[in-house]
Amino acid sequence: MRRQGGAPQGLLTALAAVLLTVIVAAPFLFIALQAIFPKIGAGSLAAPFSAMADVLSAGRLPRATLNTLIMGVGTVIVSALIAVPLAAIRALYRLPGAALWDVIFLVPFMIPPYIATLSWVMTGQPRGYLEQLTGQNIAGLLFSVPGIVIILALHCFPVVYFALSRSFAAIGGRFADVSRVFGAGPLRAFLRVTLPLALPGLAASLILVFAMAIEEYGTPAVLGTRIGFRVLVTGIDEAIGDWPVDLPGASTLALVLVAMATAAYLAQRRLLARGGFETTGSRPLQADRRPLGRATLPALLLFGAVALVSTGIPLLAVLATALAKTISGGLAPENLGLQNFTAVLATSTTARSALLTSLGLGLVAALLTGLLGAFAAFVVLRTRARGRFYVDLLAALPNAAPGVVVALGMILLWNQPWWPITPYNTLSILVLAYVLLLLPQPVRYTTAALQQIAPSLDAAARVSGASELTMARRILLPLIGPHLLVAMLLVFVVAARELVASLLILPVGHQTIATFIWRQFDQGSVGLGMAMAFVTICLTTLLPLVVLIAARRTEDIG
Incomplete structure (x- = not known):
């Protein structure tokens, strides 16, 4: 069924299903196939x-x-x-x-x-x-x-x-x-x-x-x-x-x-889903707090x-x-x-390169994960196409995706000889792994935000001739933007310091923050590794706070 002036809902649902199948379902499928058929890598x-x-x-x-x-x-x-x-x-x-x-x-x-x-x-x-x-x-x-x-x-x-x-x-x-x-x-x-x-x-x-x-x-x-x-x-x-x-x-x-x-x-x-209890009183919660006394x-x-x-x-x-x-x-x-901090922050060093690589990968992963998560949540909550239940299932699947399992699935999926083009042994495979691991965050936040927006806004936009994409871009996205920003910041923080998938599928010649710290301990350069760790903790704590404060001030001014 085609909505007035816009793309059919079925097409949007199919696109979401294809993206999630490639990014989420395929690695799990290859793990299951490898476990059942141990010689499948040789074509048997x-x-x-x-x-x-x-x-x-x-x-x-x-x-x-x-x-x-x-x-x-x-x-x-x-x-x-x-x-x-x-x-x-x-x-x-x-x-x-x-x-x-x-x-x-x-x-x-x-x-x-x-x-x-x-x-x-x-x-x-x-x-x-x-x-x-x-x-x-x-x-x-x-x-x-x-x-x-x-x-x-x-x-x-x-x-x-x-x-x-x-x-x-x-x-x-x-x-x-x-x-x-x-x-x-x-x-x-x-x-x-x-x-x-x-x-x-x-x-x-x-x-x-x-x-x-x-x-x-x-x-x-x-x-x-x-x-x-x-x-x-x-x-x-x-x-x-x-x-x-x-x-x-x-x-x-x-x-x-x-x-x-x-x-x-x-x-x-x-x-x-069971819930717990409901309160009907309207008294401020602070009034219920008792003094500790002795x-x-x-x-x-x-x-x-x-x-x-x-x-x-x-x-x-x-x-x-x-x-x-x-x-x-x-x-x-x-x-x-301060010599270890100097080595971390100095130009043309492996430590600084690892820091910039992780921050860049975290930023790209946050953007892609946020867009895909918001798209999946929109399809599930705002369309009536049949495939939306499949999209909902795939969007929830990463909740059961430990980092080591994701890394194994990426190896089995993208290291096959019959792929004409593959992200294996490139930094893009890390981005795919981060997206798979952290997809539930923007899905969860966006779903909660969309559930608070009345569907009547969608209907009003369609009556005015807006397409699905226009309605999502001009109405829904500004309303869910703050929630999506929080989710993307969380994705950035976790992706920038992720260890397990980075250790197993990191391309040759590259290092991330986590692999740099891990290898410094293995090599005995403990001080340099801890300097990187301290810088990482400061950056991944302060950067999201700065962004959130700036976003709140902008919202207040607006």
């Missing part, structure tokens, strides 16, 4: 499922799967233990400096996990910074399964903290007050009334933490390798990176990891302790290492200088 469909049998007989899959579950569930438990009390105090009581604590707890999420892990290694290892200051080290805890879980939880707990803060604030203290009238103490009222009301938000955020933990590569690669703790992600990396390359085995492990991530994502969607000092100490271990120690370790002239010189004042 012989011995189907033999690679799966080999992986099972070697004992790699059960152990790696169990370790992955241990890491994911452990991270969920520790994240909850950290975030629940903090979120309850933040939302239900008048906490001094509440906004400042929110900013501080956002920083751990902005520090890439592999950088935080490397900073903890520099701090807690024998003769590390902690031992230099106190005479003690935490190497026994650090290089252990609990150590891996704790470090991942220190990165992931802000997801639960911010989700629960909103839930607890919406609930307020009124319901708990009713139970206290009937004799319940403060803790019992919280556990029996407030927390159950927030369970949908808590469960959804913890499922997201589980998905983040099982997909993480840097932390188990740095800490787990030393203790023989191998998970699915590191197993895939070993199958691809070690000779002889085992693509069928890697594909089998990847399918298991995708299945686990998919299960977590579907569980999250089901919980969010608990003020313990609450501030709790927040300060979490801020120290999640934000302070990693940042200080990164800065101290970046300033060190030699690692063996330790924290002595004469051993500190």
Whole structure:
């Protein structure tokens, strides 16, 4: 059916379906084909499922799967233990400096996990910074399964903290007050009334933490390798990176990891679809917050302790290492200088080239991902063509796409000899990988924005003779622009520092921020790597803030 003066909706839906099929579906399809038909790369469909049998007989899959579950569930438990009390105090009581604590707890999420892990290694290892200051080290805890879980939880707990803060604030203290009238103490009222009301938000955020933990590569690669703790992600990396390359085995492990991530994502969607509670009162939420009274000092100490271990120690370790002239010189004042920062920012250096490459790739990926995500959301919500359900499915598929799986899919898809033109071994393959990994962000933000715009605006535009594209460009895009900008900034931040896909499919002769830092540690140039890490943290934190502030000022002026 053709709308007045515009392109048919079916054509727009078909275009979105083709783009998502090539970018999203095809890599997953090639992983499945490689796992089922191990000789498909040689053009043969012989011995189907033999690679799966080999992986099972070697004992790699059960152990790696169990370790992955241990890491994911452990991270969920520790994240909850950290975030629940903090979120309850933040939302239900008048906490001094509440906004400042929110900013501080956002920083751990902005520090890439592999950088935080490397900073903890520099701090807690024998003769590390902690031992230099106190005479003690935490190497026994650090290089252990609990150590891996704790470090991942220190990165992931802000997801639960911010989700629960909103839930607890919406609930307020009124319901708990009713139970206290009937004799319940403060803790019992919280556990029996407030927390159950927030369970949908808590469960959804913890499922997201589980998905983040099982997909993480840097932390188990740095800490787990030393203790023989191998998970699915590191197993895939070993199958691809070690000779002889085992693509069928890697594909089998990847399918298991995708299945686990998919299960977590579907569980999250089901919980969010259920919803939780509704409030009918109109009183300001601030009025429900109670004074902490004598608990003020313990609450501030709790927040300060979490801020120290999640934000302070990693940042200080990164800065101290970046300033060190030699690692063996330790924290002595004469051993500190700016030479590593000079090397990073100097012209015609590998470090500066890696920095510019990552920032450029992040910018291109943000633009392409934002446009594709907005296009997919428009097709799903604003058209009635049959194929929109297929577009919706493909747009959600990247939620179950760990970086190592995406890299494997890109290798299997684009390294085929029959392609006349291929992005393989060029920087464009990294852009494709970033788009696949981060597509859910603009889709999610744009969908939320479009759902708030009345369809009557679309109808009015069509009555006036506007085409689908004109209506989207002149009406919808300006309205969803702020939401799309936030999503694109998030894509830029994550893409600029992405590690796993960059390590596996980076073209020869190029480096990104993440691969530069990783290889500097491998080569022993720890100070130079940490200088790059510190510059990265500053850029990926400050640049989005500057853009958002400028956009808000422009909006206010307009």
